[in-house]
Amino acid sequence: MEKKLLPRRALRLWQLRAAAATFLTGILIAVLLSDCVFWYWLAMGLAGAGFLFFFCVYYPLKRIKFSYFLYCEQLVVDCGVFYSRRRVIPLGNVQYLTILRTPDMLPFGLASVIVHSVGSSLYLPCLLKEEAEQLQQLCARQQNCD
Amino acid sequence: MPQQRTHFISLFQMIWRFLFLLIFPAARGFLTALTGGNVSEWLDGAWKDILIIAAILILAFAQWWNLRYRWDSSGLSLRRGVLFQRRLFIPAQQIITMSLTRPFYLKPVGGVVLRVDTWAGAGSTTDIALTLPRRAALAILANRQRHLQQADFSPREYHPKGLYIACLAAILSSSFAGVIFFATFISQTGSLLGQEFADRITGTFEQITRAIAWGIPPATVAVAYLIVFGWLYSFARNLIRHKNFVVRRWKHELLIESGVITNRSYSIRLDQINYIDIRQSLVTKLLGLYSVFVNAVGYGKEKNDISAMIPANPWPRLQRHLHFLLPEFVSSPRQVKPNPGSIFRFLLDPLIPTVSIPVVGWVMAMLFPSWADFTYSIVWMAMVPCLWFLSVRLLDYLSSGIGRQGDIFTLRYSRGNQLHTVILPKSRISQVILRQSPIQAFDRRCDVLIDSLSEQKTRHHLRNLDIAQVMELFDCNETAVVPQLGRHKPLISPTEFLHPFPHYLRRWGPFGKKQNKKTGG
Incomplete structure (x- = not known):
């Protein structure tokens, strides 16, 4: 199986989520701190900085550094943002897979996958829906072979 | 039946x-x-x-x-409930550990607690626990053993010496449990036997403390004695728990028995043992003693359970016993180990309290001069576990690493105050995580976190190992997917920082350098 990367749509979705969260935080700050000018601007500044950090640094790095592939009957996932992680799960011990789709993923055609193994689990965020289903089928086929 | x-x-x-x-x-x-x-x-x-x-x-x-049960060769069936009746059946093949516990309060009435554990169910509680008449419980255990034993296999039995049992009890003892017991005992005495009796106990303790303080502040001595007596209490409990310890190996079963006041028997399916853990504390490391613990579903699960298999033994004798009881688990020498420059990675955690506590103590003594003696004595006492931890991490640095022989991995690492040597079959690995921090990226090292199969999350953490060697050892160096790269660059490039793992693909053989030297390569 060739290496799979996260689609650009996943980044757009995360950035959209960051924008929505910052917008809601901004409204909350405006409602709660409008009387205290100093705290209002401080909170707004922090929220803006947080948004920029996630929008421009965290999510792009997260997308670029994420990849997964099947190798030697193992599912290998490279991930992490500042720390790099390679997670290896032997497919023989995988119990089942969950495909998770939140309402905001539907228009982007994305799906997250949770791989449940004995004693551990693994989360693969925002894959293409077809790739998620393909992964589920591959794992099921592997289980049947065992 | x-x-x-x-x-x-x-x-x-x-x-x-x-x-x-x-x-x-x-x-x-x-x-x-x-x-x-x-x-x-x-x-x-x-x-x-x-x-x-x-x-x-x-x-x-x-x-x-x-509440009724039935045991036959196919498994255990259970019926319970009055209005809402529930029936469940556990196939005999799925039972990993079956244990009998005979506490002292059930002995007069001939009762035994039978516990059955499978992969299913919560990780912290037993799947089924029934209080049965002794004869019935023994018949169930004997029936299970008949299916797991085979006539062509002569059973092996191991009785450890009393001295080694005492060493194991010492390893397992902690002051914390004892201190909690004494604190509860003293606080509850007042409510049970009256305040006067509680005051008398406290007064006697105070008098003894003052009498043998020898110039040290009495409060410090009181804390020290509480820790010492707490440890002694914990030691006595562990000694009684592990008295009469016997291990019997049959073809497909490991039977472990122990106890005087409360008798315990555990029957474990051999093919379901997840890993064995050879542990050492700082003291046993200095004495050259090792203890072996077994990790299997249902074994060592409850608070007062036994989890050991071989009590403290010197390494040659331990190898002999291990080969005698479990020849399937063979340890291998270190093939991947931390580089000399990674010592700081090991010592950083203990160095923080070791340096900060004296500084805080000195500042406190400056601020409150009347409390200086007490503050310094507390600092000295606090330094003992810090230095202890520092020594353990130093030994960990010298001994940690991974070895592989066939499909059996040997992981050497430390957790808390103990050094572990875990012998783990490949089939029992649930997940391997190679974690590289930005600092580790500069010398191409990583921490290895291995989750083993278990009802609860069980993680083994090895620090600062060469990433290329680890990837080859765990067969995750996708050489078939990405072409191999040559020698390392002196500094990491942005591409390498973003995609570190494919950059570390290079040929590596265990002890390759030594072989090359011998062959002149």
């Missing part, structure tokens, strides 16, 4: 479940007293209390009457 009922003593356990109903009689008495009622008024309504007590007894009896 017909369905049978559990031991009648379990009726009392059922009563315990319904005792919450006594809140109604208690509330009635309380309300009568609040509304100014007298004893005769309360007695007028006593029939209600009697009804509730009768309901408790009837409910408990009905539950006990309807």
